[in-house]
Amino acid sequence: MYWHNLFVPTLREHPADAEAVSHKLLVRGGFIRQLTAGVYSMLPLAQRTLLKITDIVREEMNAIGAQEFYLPALNPASVWRESGRWDVMGDNMFRLKDRKGAELCLGMTHEEIFTAIARNELRSYKQLPQIWYQIQTKFRDEPRPKSGVLRVRQFTMKDSYSFDLDTDGLDKSFDLHDAAYRRIYSRCGLRFAVVEASSGAMGGSASNEFMVASEAGEDWIASCASCGYAANVEKAVSRLEPVPDGSGLDAPEKFATPGIRTIEALVTFEGGAAAHNQIKTYVCVLDGKLTLALLRGDHELNETKIKDAVGANDFRPAQPDEIFEALGAHPGSLGAVGVTTYPVIADEALRGRTSMTTGANENDFHLRGVNVERDIKVTKWASLRTVKAGEGCPRCDATLEVNKSIEVGHIFKLGLKYSVSMGANVLTQDGREVPIVMGSYGIGVERIMAAAVELYHDADGICWPVSIAPFEVVVTPVNFTDEAMRTAAETIYRELKAAGVDVILDNRDERPGVKFKDADLVGIPFRIVVGPKKLKENKVEFFTRSTKTNEDLDLASVVAHVRNVVAEAKAKLR
RNA sequence: CGGGGCGUGGCUCAGCCUGGUAGAGCGUUCGGUUCGGGACCGAAAGGUCGGAGGUUCAAAUCCUCUCGCCCCGACCA
Incomplete structure (x- = not known):
């Protein structure tokens, strides 16, 4: 392939609406x-x-x-109805009707x-x-x-x-x-x-x-x-440091917490509790069913985990009014003590905990001295929280990133x-x-x-792994109109091609800088530069894109050498 | 779906606040000089200013609606 005949619309500037590196470079590089x-x-x-x-x-x-x-992308609704996914997929599925009104979708x-x-x-x-x-x-x-x-x-x-x-x-x-x-x-x-x-x-x-x-x-x-x-x-999941519990009470004790609506506020409130001694009560609706998720005060609910825990497809936080109707209090004063009419899913981190503080399901009141397993009817225990960097690995003594x-x-x-x-x-x-x-x-x-x-790019562009690069080698004559350079470049190109190397010859009548910049941007792993001075000594330059290193090669051995380098680079990826 | 931003030659953007002949750089074409890291000089082509409606003597600019795109969130086998 001669570059002149290839459609490679490279751009001098990054596209305005791109953020991700791959987006910028694939657009700029003409991919x-x-x-x-x-x-x-x-x-x-x-x-x-x-x-x-x-x-x-x-x-x-x-x-x-x-x-x-090779299967059809255009599917009838019927198959998807059979599996039940016609409804499950919701708006994520492209749907259409044919002229007879039959329902179809794109797979x-x-x-x-x-x-x-x-x-x-x-x-x-x-x-x-x-x-x-x-x-x-x-x-x-x-x-x-x-x-x-x-x-x-x-x-x-x-x-x-x-x-x-x-x-x-x-x-x-x-x-x-x-x-x-x-x-x-x-x-x-x-x-x-x-x-x-x-x-x-x-x-x-x-x-x-x-x-x-x-x-x-x-x-x-x-x-x-x-x-x-x-x-x-x-x-x-992660391994948590044990948290000390207080001495405990025989039964939960209700106390007034006027205006206290958050875990944080309760930490500093007189008679409150540290976040890890609180129970966070999160009310959500899973497949239409109101459900209470319980977590330690300083932990965060992971939606996917709770969906998986109950086998639900759909998750949404409950609305304040439906919460009030169900529990008799607003978010900020919620708890699961005494709740029997709704499923209560508790995070494993709450197992065995005592002396916990939680909402009393009465605005402006909380309960202290809650013993999770004694006072709360837990429907199901599961890992519900999102692990954080720095917590212990569940399988060894190290920490997670x-x-x-x-x-x-x-x-x-x-x-x-x-x-x-x-x-x-x-x-x-x-x-x-x-x-x-x-x-x-x-x-x-x-x-x-x-x-x-x-994974593989630098300020100049892409550095493809050889195995998936659009070309393995580019032959760049500094000046293609020069007879000697042209002949040498075309010979190398032809012989590399015959040797099974995926090679492109940059035969454009451009200044060398333009050709170098484009080759760097596009990310061709290896480049053979045929220049006037080296050519007089029967040498060419061999440039490796990923390391930006140059070496001089004899004209006589360049094809064999490059073929081997490419083969070795590919073999390394096996 | 909630929040924010942007739509002006092929690309990147200015002009809009404060209405009055549509601009720059890059790219493209032609001529010339250049030729080892996105050259230089000269000339030229190229735009219904996303669309519709409105205000006005006059709209890229102000107002309303609408479409599209990007970002954050929600969402995501």
Whole structure:
């Protein structure tokens, strides 16, 4: 490929509306252009990178015996109604009607479609296990698309689904994916972490997320550098220092707290209590049901955790008037002592605590001396709080750190959710009909591209890992109109190409500075500069983008050398 | 959905408060000089000022509505 013929609309300045580094550089480097909010056109450079990523994905998926499909993005409502997700997905699903008025949607993921195929075609345990995948466009009407290609409304996903006879089989399929995913991200050059995650509305028993630490990320990951524990804060737990309780009372004692409405105010109030000796009562509505969440005064509720704890899809804080109607007091004076008509979900940190202070469900009154297990009817104990950096690791003596990360992949043990709701069953060896045990596994393709940019860039532009760079090598003649330089550059280009190197020749009639700047910005890992002075000594320069180092190479050996360097760089990513 | 911001040549932005001939830099085209890190000189093309309505002799500028985009929050397999 000659640069002159390639469409690479680089920009001298950063786009005004970009915030994330990957957004700025992908736009500036001529990789992507926005069509509308959360929808991007992939220009030739991005397409080259994405194809390299999907090639790697295909190789690794095929290597675990997965089979590629290509399923419709346009789906009938009926399949989604069967699984129950037509309603669950709410406004996040793009919906439309055809000319006859039939309801359709654009697929957000493909559990339903694959399961529909499975239930019609998989009949016997002899046909299992199966791993099916596709690389397809997914549509999600995100409330707030952002950060360029990181959070969008239309994107490419590799999604696979495993079909097994039993949970042992599922465990194997899950582990195969886990291993394949690690190879995929390694080969793409990403530094990543595998963390425990909430299974959320997908249902299922276990799930791992593949995360790339980055400021542009939207997930918070708690991790332990010492033992390797890592989990999304929607799931993470921590070890807390024990808190001393007071001597206790035989029964809770009501006391007046005029005007006291916050945990903080009660700390300094005469006769009040330290935050960690208070119970925070948070009233929320889960799937339409009023529920009390109890936490230590200085802890924060994690919405995902409480949703997971009760298996709810929908969460919202309760309105002040519905709280008053239910408990007879306003926020600031709430408590769970004596509450029996509503579910009370208590955070593990409250287990065994005594001498606690909490609202009395009467405005301007609190209770002290509350013994949680004696005085409160707890419906369910669960981890509800968001862990914080500096707290103890739950698995070892070290402390946790909390970092922002980009989710580039997610693998779930789905279990029976879809096979039961949609009736995908097989016969076992002894003739029993059992639902297929499923797993679901996703990879965000554009997110890999963006995460790589977030990870590898400098003031001059992108520094792609060789495996996913739009080109591996650029040959830059300082002056292409000069006969000698032109001949040398074209020869090197031709021979590199013949040697299997993905190379581009910058044949533009531009000043050298322009060509260097563009090559740096676009992020081509290696550059061969053919300049007038060195050429007279039969030498060229070899520049490594990531380290910004230069070395002189003999014209005679440059092709062999560069081919080897590229091969080694790729091999390192295996 | 709540809060904030922005829509002016291809890009980055000024002009708006205080209404009166639409600007700059970059990019593009042509001519010339240059040629190892986004050159220089000269000339030129290119804009219904997001859209609709209103106020006014006169609207990019003031008012109303509307659409789009960005950021924070909410939300998010």
